[in-house]
Ligand SMILES: Cc1ncc(C[n+]2csc(CCOP(=O)(O)OP(=O)(O)O)c2C)c(N)n1
């Protein structure tokens with residue numbers, strides 16, 4: 001962990017300190033830039049740093065592995081469904097599975113999770129069924145509320161807007177003397193929103209038990225990180241508010257789990273918030289409405305294929321004798337099967353009543369909104385849809 005007075009820390013591999021303003025090319029070494037150490041336990045070849053290996057139980061390792069494979073299977077199926085015209089706009093998370101699964105692995109059911117939109121892998125771990133998430137992405141309002149007994153906020157599309165409520169939940173835990181914490185994630189782009197700065201400041205001043213996970217995936221739609229910050233590093237945004245902050249290889253599941261675990265322990269010990277910058281890469285589209293070939297050179301993507309979080313973890317598990325080529329195939333097939341079953345359940349569910357979108361804001365609906373509702377029903381009827 002680096003704090004403001006430690007900002008001359010070396011990288012974990014002992015490489016020389018780099019000035020925060022040293023330019024770095026995305027396709028050379030995007031991890032070790034800036035002046036804050038980067039936690040990496042599993043390198044891109046799947047080799048483990050024995051001194052840092054958290055020695056998780058075999059059961060945990062296999063559970064986490066399956067969660068990553070399931071997230072990718074869900075991701076790929078959702079892309080197919082969207083291209084078939086059977087799903088709404090969708091934000092893929094391909095290549096970011098370690099980041100998303102690692103950040104919720106240390107959480108208990110009593111802790112809270114406040115996700116942004118690219119977090120479905122974590123939501124599945126937290127207890128959202130895949131058909132529920134499919135309804136959400138298909139635009140049915142009943143997909144948005146979290147399942148009963150799942151302490152999650154609905155995911156936020158208005159970038160950064162959920163970070164203040166997450167801090168509020170954390171402050172509420174302190175007030176009620178609950179020994180829990182909140183994990184909130186947001187992107188490199190969202191970190192420039194004013195609300196995120198307000199949230200960081202509140203959390204720091206009131207020592208809120210919050211873990212901020214800033215997912216630095218290189219891009220905010222078409223805005224590259226070099227236009228997001230002159231600093232190259234996002235962890236400084238935590239440091240500047242007095243929050244202990246760390247840069248983590250976000251494609252390394254072991255590093256993500258360890259960093260989040262340590263941060264949740266600090267939070268629960270009353271030591272306040274932690275800022276984790278998870279360095280990863282958006283391998284695919286921003287959303288299905290996006291075409292990255294318009295604004296980014298595909299050559300930039302290639303080195304990240306070698307940094308695949310699932311492949312390196314498979315190597316680690318194979319070396320531990322926990323996985324074979326056959327077992328990899330079995331896990332993949334069972335995950336794909338589970339996704340297909342969820343898809344079929346989703347297809348068999350009745351569509352939501354679109355009129356209900358008017359029901360959730362006011363206790364008694366204002367006249368103007370009633371008129372809009374009538375107009376909406378009239379237009380639906382014109383299309384042969386009668387929900388009234
Ligand atoms: C307040 C607000 N402004 C703009 C948008 C449009 N928008 C949606 S996603 C996005 C980029 C977010 O990038 P980042 O925070 O890095 O997250 P990523 O999509 O890369 O995971 C923008 C600008 C929005 N949803 N909310």
Ligand SMILES: [Mg+2]
Nearest residue numbers: 187188219220
């Ligand atoms: Mg981003």
